[in-house]
Amino acid sequence: MKFVCSQSDLNSNLSFVSRAVPSRPTHPILANVLVVADAQKKRVSLTAFDLSLGIESSFSADVTEEGKITLPAKLLNDIVSRLSEGEITIVAEEVEEDETLLVLLKSVSGQFQVRAMKADEFPPLPTIEDGESIELPIVILTEGLKGALFAASSDETKQVLTGVHLTGTQDSLEFAATDGHRLSVVQTTLQPSTDDDEPGDTTEMPNLEGFSLTIPARALRELERMIGGRPDTEAIALQVDDAQVVFELGQQRLTVRKLDGAYPNYQMLIPKNFSRTISLERKRLLTSLERVAVLADQKNNLVKCTFDSEEGQVSLSVETQDLGSAKESMPAEITGDSGEIAFNVKYLMDGLKALPAKDIQIQLNEGNQPVIFSPLGGLKMTYLVMPVQIVK
Incomplete structure (x- = not known):
């Protein structure tokens, strides 16, 4: 050679x-x-x-x-x-x-x-002869992976939770990931071609009705690198059979074994009704959180969130016995009673970084019930976080 x-x-x-x-x-x-x-x-x-x-x-x-x-x-x-x-x-x-x-x-x-x-x-890469074959716009994968991949579990003993679950309908593809403490669900829309498209840009959108599989997060991180920097208008070929998934883009090919087992029915975990709603600027909340988190205790890594409906204000506070304390406040639109709730700092920051919007909405109920974060406008994304009980 x-x-x-x-x-x-x-x-x-x-x-x-x-x-x-x-x-x-x-x-x-x-x-x-x-x-x-x-x-x-x-x-x-x-x-x-x-x-x-x-x-x-x-x-x-x-x-x-x-x-x-x-x-x-x-x-x-x-x-x-x-x-x-x-x-x-x-x-x-x-x-x-x-x-x-x-x-x-x-x-x-x-x-x-x-x-x-x-x-x-050297073992040959698995090939797919008779499996399902579709083409997905890169923008769909980019949006879905950015919004869900971070929430997958890193604990290999949790098996199916170490992946991202993809579910298709006639006009959408949903990405979901959970590690048992938080859940992120992104619903991307398979947009048909419009009159604004250039001649020749008439890629037929696939019908993903009944499409369902769970792909290891590790492989999807490599897929992110593979499609990174590519134009959103490009499409990636996806082939699936009972055991394998193959992604092909240009001269690159990624093959991965699907995760076995039934993915949890995560829709059952998302509350339908809420007693409180908070709307505020995402970036301001994130930067304030990053500052007070400097004093978070590594043992519990907690931040307390206090919301005052009369003042229209949300406060973040951290108290650590050995280090000190920190507090920051910001304006917000609040409906419902005032109250307080605590979160794991990392889970909160991860979600805020992934939410693709200027302003976000926080929906919650009493006590230790799940809290929902979602963008106001744009991509349809739901980020569920389990709060941490505050010890009085």
């Missing part, structure tokens, strides 16, 4: 696929990245796979001898990222005496020799 490519192409594609390399591989080959050079297409593809998440990406190169080989992902990353910009020549050759595979990397500044492994042992 022999090819010449640019350092920037190799570096960016290698960095992207290497995120699927396991930190503790169950087999030595999984610590490697598969390199395939195609002389006919004049392209080089890179693949990494941890048996659950697989990422493949390709780029153009001057391939004089095609072939495939696997190289240690971390070592290759460390080398390529430190090379200066310009052309890199990669040559794979077998040492006859002991059948060792060696790969030579030549750049302007010098050369490196790296031991490699044959590609035969």
Whole structure:
């Protein structure tokens, strides 16, 4: 195998696929990245796979001898990222005496020799032959993931809660994530083409009636990187079967195993009626929260929220025995009785950062019942947080 490519192409594609390399591989080959050079297409593809998440990406190169080989992902990353910009020549050759595979990397500044492994042992990425296939506008995924992904559980023992649940209807796609303490639900609309669209921009919106699956949050974070910086007008191909989900965008492909198990009926958790409603500016609430949170005790990480309907004011306060206290107030429109409630600072900040609006609405009832945060206008998003009991 022999090819010449640019350092920037190799570096960016290698960095992207290497995120699927396991930190503790169950087999030595999984610590490697598969390199395939195609002389006919004049392209080089890179693949990494941890048996659950697989990422493949390709780029153009001057391939004089095609072939495939696997190289240690971390070592290759460390080398390529430190090379200066310009052309890199990669040559794979077998040492006859002991059948060792060696790969030579030549750049302007010098050369490196790296031991490699044959590609035969590298597991192939799963393919979907007869599954469902749809095209989704990137803007739908961007909105849905930004609003829901942060709320997924990081506790691997919670299995299905470590993913984001997608549910489709005829004209919408809903994203939901919960870790048992908070829940975020985003409903994105599948907009049909309008008269303002450019000629040729007549992508038919898919009918997602009955569409339902749960995708691991880790894979969706890589999907966010994959679609980041792409125009909202682009679409990504999505294929689904009983076990796998495949996302394809340009020369990049992400394959992931779906999460098994029934996702909780989260709609049952969202209250339908509220005794109090608070409307206020989101950014002001967030910046005030960030300031008082400096004094939050790491053990309980609590902030108390006091709302005064007569004064039209919301106050945030933090008291820590060993550090001190802090309090900030801001104007708000309040209906219902005055009162106070406490939240985990992190849960509150995460939700406020994700809510896509200038002004937000907070809906709540008495005591320890769920509190709902939602944007006033724009995207339809519901963020539910369980309050923390205030000890008098």
